[in-house]
Each structure stands twice: as structure tokens, then as C-alpha cells.
Amino acid sequence: MFHDLSPAMLARMTELEAIDAADRADGTPHNQRLRQIPPNTGRYLAILAASAPAGQMVEVGTSAGYSALWLSLACRQRGDVLTSIDRDPDKLVLARQTLDLTGSSDVVRLVSGDALDIVAAMAGVAFAFVDANRDVLLACVELLADRLVPGGLVAVDNVISHAAEIPGVLERILADPRFDAVVVPIGSGVLTARRTAR
Numbered sequence: 312m313f314h315d316l317s318p319a320m321l322a323r324m325t326e327l328e329a330i331d332a333a334d335r336a337d338g339t340p341h342n343q344r345l346r347q348i349p350p351n352t353g354r355y356l357a358i359l360a361a362s363a364p365a366g367q368m369v370e371v372g373t374s375a376g377y378s379a380l381w382l383s384l385a386c387r388q389r390g391d392v393l394t395s396i397d398r399d400p401d402k403l404v405l406a407r408q409t410l411d412l413t414g415s416s417d418v419v420r421l422v423s424g425d426a427l428d429i430v431a432a433m434a435g436v437a438f439a440f441v442d443a444n445r446d447v448l449l450a451c452v453e454l455l456a457d458r459l460v461p462g463g464l465v466a467v468d469n470v471i472s473h474a475a476e477i478p479g480v481l482e483r484i485l486a487d488p489r490f491d492a493v494v495v496p497i498g499s500g501v502l503t504a505r506r507t508a509r
């Protein structure tokens with residue numbers, strides 16, 4: 312996967328990384344910032360996604376499509392299409408540009424709307440990356456728990472960096488018998504959970 316990164320993909324990733332870094336430094340309002348995962352988290356998620364069982368591939372929180380590019384590497388290898396959800400139309404315009412510039416439109420489907428509504432209508436999920444606002448995190452994981460295939464994987468970003476904003480959530484997921492879960496200290500901290508057979 313990582314050996315197949317095209318020049319166009321590398322160029323767009325570099326461009327988005329620069330915009331994100333500038334956003335963080337120049338006081339751009341929180342909801343306008345791209346708030347992307349770091350590159351190593353992207354690599355980690357791509358490996359997870361490539362290793363997931365058969366089923367649907369989902370991302371909650373597209374922003375400009377940076378993490379979707381990493382996940383697209385796994386989807387291309389698997390012959391799957393990533394459904395990537397965001398409710399911010401401005402972010403989806405950027406994401407569309409990302410997909411067009413990198414030739415990734417065939418492996419990423421952008422969906423506009425609220426994550427909870429869209430995930431509620433899904434079934435047979437094999438891999439989900441949850442990177443939306445903290446207020447929907449637990450509800451999203453709860454919805455996914457009933458929609459994952461056995462052995463399906465969920466990754467949730469920012470669980471170390473923003474632990475104070477999600478009191479009790481980690482403990483609840485770690486104790487949930489429907490998941491075998493662990494917090495992986497990569498980037499901002501990625502809760503990684505595998506659906507058990509229960």
C-alpha cells in the first residue's frame with residue numbers, strides 16, 4: 312500500500328498537511344480547521360482497514376479527505392469502496408477536490424449528512440474510523456457495535472489528546488463485552504476495538 316502512493320497523492324497529502332499546520336498556528340476557528348490525523352495514524356489505520364474482515368468500510372468525519380486518502384489505499388487493495396461521512400458542505404468540497412486530484416473517486420464515496428443518521432442505516436460494517444465531534448463519539452460507537460460483522464474493527468481518534476472531553480466513554484467501551492479494545496498511543500491516541508462474537 313505505502314509503496315503505491317502516487318505522486319498526486321503525495322502532493323495532495325503534503326498540501327493538506329501544510330494547510331492543517333498553518334490552521335493550527337494562525338488562529339483559524341476550530342470548526343474551519345481541517346483537524347487531520349497525523350501521517351503515522353494514517354498508516355496505522357490503513358493497515359487496520361486492510362486487515363479487517365469482509366464488509367463495508369466507513370469513515371465518520373471526512374474533513375478535506377486526508378484520512379480518507381490513507382484508507383483508500385486499503386480499499387483499493389481490497390476492492391472495496393470507503394463511505395466517508397461529513398455534515399460540513401465546505402469540507403466536502405475540499406474532499407471532492409482531494410479525490411479528483413488524486414484519482415481516488417472510485418474508491419471513496421462522500422456522503423453528506425449527520426453521522427448518526429447515516430450509520431444507523433448501515434449494516435455489515437467491517438471497518439469504521441470515527442473522527443467526528445466528541446459529542447457523537449459514544450453514540451456512534453454504540454450504533455456501530457450492532458452493525459459490525461464479527462471481527463469487525465472500529466478505530467476512534469483523539470482518545471488520549473481529548474480524554475477530558477469524553478469522561479467515562481473510554482472506560483465504557485473498554486468494559487463492553489461486544490468489543491476487545493485497547494488504546495493505542497499513536498498520534499492523538501486511537502481506541503482500537505474488535506467486535507467479539509457476542
Ligand SMILES: C[S@@+](CC[C@H](N)C(=O)[O-])C[C@H]1O[C@@H](n2cnc3c(N)ncnc32)[C@H](O)[C@@H]1O
Nearest residue numbers: 346347348372374377378397398399426443444
Ligand atoms: C477531526 S475532523 C476529521 C478529520 C479527518 N478524519 C482527517 O483526518 O482528515 C472532524 C470532521 O467531522 C465532521 N463532523 C463532526 N460531527 C459530525 C457529525 N455528527 N456528523 C457528520 N460529520 C461530523 C466535521 O465537520 C469535521 O469535518
